[in-house]
Amino acid sequence: MSDRKFVLVVDDDADLVDAVTLKLESLNFRTAKAYDGVDAWDKIKSEKPDLMILDVMMPRKDGFELCKEIKASPEYRDITVILLTAVTDHIASTSYTHMDGKSTPADDYIPKPIDMDALMEIVKQNVRS
Numbered sequence: 001m002s003d004r005k006f007v008l009v010v011d012d013d014a015d016l017v018d019a020v021t022l023k024l025e026s027l028n029f030r031t032a033k034a035y036d037g038v039d040a041w042d043k044i045k046s047e048k049p050d051l052m053i054l055d056v057m058m059p060r061k062d063g064f065e066l067c068k069e070i071k072a073s074p075e076y077r078d079i080t081v082i083l084l085t086a087v088t089d090h091i092a093s094t095s096y097t098h099m100d101g102k103s104t105p106a107d108d109y110i111p112k113p114i115d116m117d118a119l120m121e122i123v124k125q126n127v128r129s
Contacts, residue, residue, distance in 0.1 A: 005127040006030045006047065010040040010063070011055035011084065016114075020053060023116055024123065037061025044070070049079055051127050053119070054106075056085040071105035080126045081105075082119075086112035 007029045009020045014035065021031040032049070034040035038060045040052070052070075056063040063083055070076045083106045108122050 004028055004030045005050045006032070007123065007127075008032045008034060008040060008043055008049040008052045010034040010037070010052060010058070010066075012036055012058045013055070016055075019116070020114075020119070023120060027120060027124070029123070029127075037063065037066040040066060041069070044076060044079070048076065051080040051082065051123060053082050053084060053123070056083055067106050080107045082107060082122055082126070083109035084112055084114060085109060 007024050009017050009024070009031060010033075011017050011020075012035050017033050017035065021033060024031050032043050032047070034043050036058045040054070041061070043049075044052075054063040054067060063085075067081050067083065070079055070081060107126060110119055110122060
């Protein structure tokens with residue numbers, strides 16, 4: 001096993017996943033990609049990440065549901081989960097809000113559009129040995 005920290009990036013926006021993983025790899029993180037909550041759960045079971053960057057609104061299983069499952073699992077609850085959300089309080093067409101992100105068992109959250117430097121700082125703070 002590598003000493004490099006392992007980060008799973010989960011979002012249904014493939015371009016965002018690629019951009020975030022490229023940035024993480026440039027900072028010497030190992031990465032894996034998933035595009036929905038079901039795919040992410042399968043990847044978690046095959047190799048447990050140190051940290052997950054997890055989108056909220058995704059097909060098949062949303063980020064809130066996956067986060068709750070991870071944090072309820074004795075085997076996986078120590079995975080650091082950072083939620084990404086494009087949801088803002090003024091969007092009336094969705095039931096998700098930033099308060100939902102703050103009230104989940106996630107370790108941190110960052111709104112979209114993401115500030116890549118701020119996201120990398122959050123990642124680095126949460127994966128220190």
